[in-house]
Amino acid sequence: MDHVRAVCAHLDRAGIHADVALVTFAAPARAAEYRTEHLTSVPVLVDHDRTAYRAYGLGRGRLGTVWGPESLRRYVEIVRRDGIGRLRRPTEDTRQLGGDFVIAPDGTLAWGHWGTGPADRPDPSVIARAIATCNGV
Numbered sequence: 001m002d003h004v005r006a007v008c009a010h011l012d013r014a015g016i017h018a019d020v021a022l023v024t025f026a027a028p029a030r031a032a033e034y035r036t037e038h039l040t041s042v043p044v045l046v047d048h049d050r051t052a053y054r055a056y057g058l059g060r061g062r063l064g065t066v067w068g069p070e071s072l073r074r075y076v077e078i079v080r081r082d083g084i085g086r087l088r089r090p091t092e093d094t095r096q097l098g099g100d101f102v103i104a105p106d107g108t109l110a111w112g113h114w115g116t117g118p119a120d121r122p123d124p125s126v127i128a129r130a131i132a133t134c135n136g137v
Contacts (some may be wrong), residue, residue, distance in 0.1 A: 003121045010124035018131045025050050060095040070119035101132045110134040
């Protein structure tokens, strides 16, 4: 969620309008709980059977990549910031890779970043440029 917040904040500062959504394959109840916990107005869409994940070519990461040093570093940051009580045992496929995508107004894929691991996220400024380009700005 930190990444989504950072992207939204960057878009706001840059004066770029875009509809941002978070897509998850978690159960609907878990997705709703996640949205409430993080107090976000960003829609959380559920792709429980991972149809969209497959359509966008998002595969599964290798165990060593998903649970490697970058992930460990990220979890240490979370514990330092929020305390150990915020960590929960995973209930979903922790090897499912994610991505960031910009969909053009005509519904076509304008830009994409296919993650190689849980810590692999593009800088919000890159996403903002892709949105601006897509909108002809």
